[in-house]
Amino acid sequence: MIEVKGLKKSFKDVEALRGIDFFVPRGEVLGLLGENGAGKTTTLRILATMLKPNSGTAILNGYDILEQPHMVRKNLGILFGGESGLYDRLTARENICYYGELNDMSKEDIEKRIDYLTDILEMGEYIDRRVGKFSKGMKQKVSIARSIVHNPPIMLFDEPTSGLDVSAARVIHRFLDECRQEGKTVIFSSHSMGEVEKLCEKIVIIHKGEVLAYDSIESLKAKHNMDLENLFVEMVGERGE
Amino acid sequence: MNKRHVWIVFKKEVKDIFRDRRTWIASVLIPMLVFPLLFFFMNMGMKNMEKNMEKDIPIYIETPNQEMDIIHYLNNSQGIQVVEEEKPYESLQEGKLKLILVIDEDFQEKIEKEQPASLKIIFDEVSNESSMAASMIENKINAYSEKIRFQRLEKLGINPEILQPMIITREAYVPEGEEAKGDQGALFMITFLLPFLLMLYPVVGGMPAAIDLGSGEKERMSLEPLLSTGAGRLSILTGKYLAILLASIIGTITSLMGVVAASKIAPDAIPLGVRISPLSIFILVATSLGIAMILSGLMLSISVFARSYKEAGTYLSPVTIVLMVPVYLTMFMDIRTLSTSLFFIPLLNSVLVMKEALVGIINPLHIILTFSISIILVVLSLFFTRFMFNKESVIFRS
Numbered sequence: 192m193i194e195v196k197g198l199k200k201s202f203k204d205v206e207a208l209r210g211i212d213f214f215v216p217r218g219e220v221l222g223l224l225g226e227n228g229a230g231k232t233t234t235l236r237i238l239a240t241m242l243k244p245n246s247g248t249a250i251l252n253g254y255d256i257l258e259q260p261h262m263v264r265k266n267l268g269i270l271f272g273g274e275s276g277l278y279d280r281l282t283a284r285e286n287i288c289y290y291g292e293l294n295d296m297s298k299e300d301i302e303k304r305i306d307y308l309t310d311i312l313e314m315g316e317y318i319d320r321r322v323g324k325f326s327k328g329m330k331q332k333v334s335i336a337r338s339i340v341h342n343p344p345i346m347l348f349d350e351p352t353s354g355l356d357v358s359a360a361r362v363i364h365r366f367l368d369e370c371r372q373e374g375k376t377v378i379f380s381s382h383s384m385g386e387v388e389k390l391c392e393k394i395v396i397i398h399k400g401e402v403l404a405y406d407s408i409e410s411l412k413a414k415h416n417m418d419l420e421n422l423f424v425e426m427v428g429e430r431g432e
Numbered sequence: 433m434n435k436r437h438v439w440i441v442f443k444k445e446v447k448d449i450f451r452d453r454r455t456w457i458a459s460v461l462i463p464m465l466v467f468p469l470l471f472f473f474m475n476m477g478m479k480n481m482e483k484n485m486e487k488d489i490p491i492y493i494e495t496p497n498q499e500m501d502i503i504h505y506l507n508n509s510q511g512i513q514v515v516e517e518e519k520p521y522e523s524l525q526e527g528k529l530k531l532i533l534v535i536d537e538d539f540q541e542k543i544e545k546e547q548p549a550s551l552k553i554i555f556d557e558v559s560n561e562s563s564m565a566a567s568m569i570e571n572k573i574n575a576y577s578e579k580i581r582f583q584r585l586e587k588l589g590i591n592p593e594i595l596q597p598m599i600i601t602r603e604a605y606v607p608e609g610e611e612a613k614g615d616q617g618a619l620f621m622i623t624f625l626l627p628f629l630l631m632l633y634p635v636v637g638g639m640p641a642a643i644d645l646g647s648g649e650k651e652r653m654s655l656e657p658l659l660s661t662g663a664g665r666l667s668i669l670t671g672k673y674l675a676i677l678l679a680s681i682i683g684t685i686t687s688l689m690g691v692v693a694a695s696k697i698a699p700d701a702i703p704l705g706v707r708i709s710p711l712s713i714f715i716l717v718a719t720s721l722g723i724a725m726i727l728s729g730l731m732l733s734i735s736v737f738a739r740s741y742k743e744a745g746t747y748l749s750p751v752t753i754v755l756m757v758p759v760y761l762t763m764f765m766d767i768r769t770l771s772t773s774l775f776f777i778p779l780l781n782s783v784l785v786m787k788e789a790l791v792g793i794i795n796p797l798h799i800i801l802t803f804s805i806s807i808i809l810v811v812l813s814l815f816f817t818r819f820m821f822n823k824e825s826v827i828f829r830s
């Protein structure tokens with residue numbers, strides 16, 4: 192469960208978030224939709240306790256991001272788009288294991304979990320090789336495994352498919368489905384309507400740090416009587432300039 | 433701070449940096465080999481030069497009058513070979529001749545008249561062998577001059593001892609119960625070399641690690657995922673700090689091993705025959721540890737601040753030059769009359785305390801001041817790094 196309450200955040204003279212509110216019940220996948228610079232990454236960074244909000248707060252599975260940041264972090268996994276952020280001189284297993292240990296898992300649990308993840312992500316061939324020479328796709332799988340090694344009840348995805356080809360994006364989509372089936376609470380940020388429409392039941396559309404819409408995709412479409420893409424363009428256009 | 437997390441981060445970082453060839457080159461290979469290689473080649477050069485000087489030194493005598501006593505004397509002295517040359521000055525420049533001795537025509541005449549007779553040694557100022565030959569020939573001529581002086585005194589019926597009213601000997605004071613410090617040259621060498629190494633090699637050894645562990649995390653985009661794990665920032669930072677400190681210490685230790693090896697290769701060039709008491713050794717170790725701790729913190733905070741490897745390298749390279757300032761400054765300070773205020777200056781005080789310890793001066797005030805200031809500096813550098821690491825604008829600098 193994720194409850195976001197009145198988040199505001201400024202960087203020097205840029206107001207990145209101007210009061211963001213939404214709620215994701217346990218086991219739901221929420222799409223966080225917005226153009227570049229809308230404030231998606233900032234929102235997710237605040238939820239992951241990497242940034243402190245100027246005001247407002249958020250509660251993840253009962254833990255307040257301001258009061259118990261350590262517990263919040265232990266309860267969430269986060270997957271970033273772009274560079275994988277792995278350590279080239281460590282093996283895939285060591286990379287994943289490092290995050291397991293930092294999330295206070297026991298050695299046996301980590302081993303078991305890595306075996307399981309190696310299996311479902313089909314990394315058996317290279318799990319004990321150093322990451323440095325991996326292909327983009329291999330690295331991506333390792334970073335997925337790393338983000339979820341501690342089996343967190345909450346997953347945050349920050350535009351994880353940006354810059355990926357179709358088949359690599361599909362790996363991410365399958366992984367998201369996996370999370371859904373396991374009953375995890377998920378926020379999936381994207382600037383692509385099509386992707387969000389396919390993957391999420393409910394969406395938040397943010398623009399320039401404000402929530403423009405917060406509803407299920409079905410009811411948004413019904414209410415405005417148009418498809419998501421047109422709706423988004425229209426909403427953003429109204430707000431614009 | 434969570435000790436388990438510190439340990440996990442430390443273990444991982446050590447594994448990571450020691451799988452990096454750069455760490456081995458910077459913390460082990462370079463410190464270990466620089467001095468032995470340097471002194472190996474210096475020694476080779478010196479041996480070569482000595483060998484050349486052992487051969488008879490070819491000199492040319494320029495004079496209109498070959499029939500003079502001094503020429504016979506030089507012809508008969510050992511180590512010199514008077515040679516004939518068509519173009520002596522060109523030969524001198526080519527190194528075939530080591531020097532040219534110009535003797536005036538009336539030289540012999542003046543000696544006989546008991547007037548000062550002058551001669552000129554012309555040498556090649558860019559050739560070491562030529563200037564060494566010049567000193568040698570000067571000594572020989574001085575000896576000859578002495579001989580003539582004695583003859584003249586005898587002729588006057590004067591005992592030569594009358595002209596030597598004093599005999600001076602020089603002896604270093606060694607307090608009772610203490611041993612002599614050893615060879616003077618060795619003492620100078622070691623009081624310069626050791627502070628130099630203990631300042632430079634924590635940085636040489638720790639820099640690649642510091643760059644990788646700070647700005648490296650940003651560059652490879654691994655900082656955000658790392659900060660979103662269950663580990664707190666202070667634990668992460670402490671683990672990283674300790675890993676860099678380890679690399680610094682390894683760099684320092686291997687450089688010392690290199691010096692010991694060098695002194696085996698070239699015992700004349702690096703005489704290590706200086707006696708150091710256990711207490712002094714303890715002070716040296718503690719001081720150098722303090723230096724490594726300060727510098728590791730400094731390097732990590734700079735590296736955390738930098739956006740990329742390149743930027744970190746740009747900021748960190750001048751650090752080595754800045755560090756040499758106190759080492760060179762202290763070369764011209766007298767160890768017995770150091771002003772206490774000097775011991776308030778960070779790093780300079782460490783160098784001075786090391787120098788004192790090396791010559792057996794144990795001054796509690798100096799030591800306490802230096803250690804207090806070092807500890808304050810270590811704490812400050814850690815706080816500063818932590819401040820940087822907590823600052824959103826530093827972590828997410830773009």
Ligand SMILES: Nc1ncnc2c1ncn2[C@@H]1O[C@H](COP(=O)(O)OP(=O)(O)O)[C@@H](O)[C@H]1O
Nearest residue numbers: 202205207225226227228229230231232233828
């Ligand atoms: N570290 C930062 N310093 C200054 N401005 C920032 C920083 N991070 C984000 N911003 C600004 O905040 C706004 C929201 O950015 P972001 O959350 O990254 O958007 P999104 O992820 O939706 O593309 C943008 O205008 C961006 O320029």
Ligand SMILES: [Mg+2]
Nearest residue numbers: 231232233350
């Ligand atoms: Mg973003």
